[in-house]
Ligand SMILES: [Zn+2]
């Protein structure tokens with residue numbers, strides 16, 4: 156990639172839990188983390204799954220850095236990499252965590268409640284970086300040359316979808332969402348209308364979904380294709396791959412999805428999109 160727009164990089168694409176093994180290497184076994192580096196050198200992250208451990212292993216590469224961590228929700232697979240993220244232990248870095256309110260719990264309470272002893276030796280409160288917490292619902296924020304819009308979708312304990320508008324292109328990240336709830340489907344349609352790319356949950360095949368997983372909070376490749384059609388996006392990228400799914404099975408699922416929406420691909424670790 157030679158142009159200089161912000162670059163989105165997938166660091167983890169797996170749903171539910173990390174996996175390893177030679178038959179998952181091409182797409183990768185880390186749980187969800189998406190990185191977007193913006194022109195003002197701030198770093199936007201969507202989720203802190205184990206994929207976050209793939210970046211900045213020796214600390215922030217450019218010195219003091221502003222990290223903006225947009226959490227889709229607080230399930231383990233989306234936060235379990237955070238305390239392994241080296242820049243969190245450097246007092247020159249600043250972190251802003253964004254997440255929705257659950258029940259009476261603020262984003263700060265949800266994050267601090269999970270990331271502390273006895274579940275981990277260190278409490279996130281005791282890490283050296285400067286941290287602030289923002290509780291969001293339907294919000295528009297600007298980070299450098301990125302405009303970020305949040306909207307709630309349908310998932311147990313809630314989930315937030317994010318639209319990122321860069322100088323050239325826009326992407327909507329809708330992981331961990333189950334279609335079929337009319338209000339949420341319409342929310343996603345409005346959020347993604349006019350977007351270039353839609354990154355959508357496709358954990359299940361339609362048969363798996365019907366037989367076992369209605370109400371588990373995830374979608375099928377067919378539902379992802381429907382969401383792409385409804386919003387009129389140009390490109391669909393499937394994410395939240397089932398932990399039991401091999402690389403070859405993901406490829407087969409993409410082929411089937413292309414029957415419904417031609418410009419479909421599957422997210423893999425290291426995949427980049429220019430915004
Ligand atoms: Zn998940």
Ligand SMILES: [Zn+2]
Nearest residue numbers: 228230310331
């Ligand atoms: Zn979840």
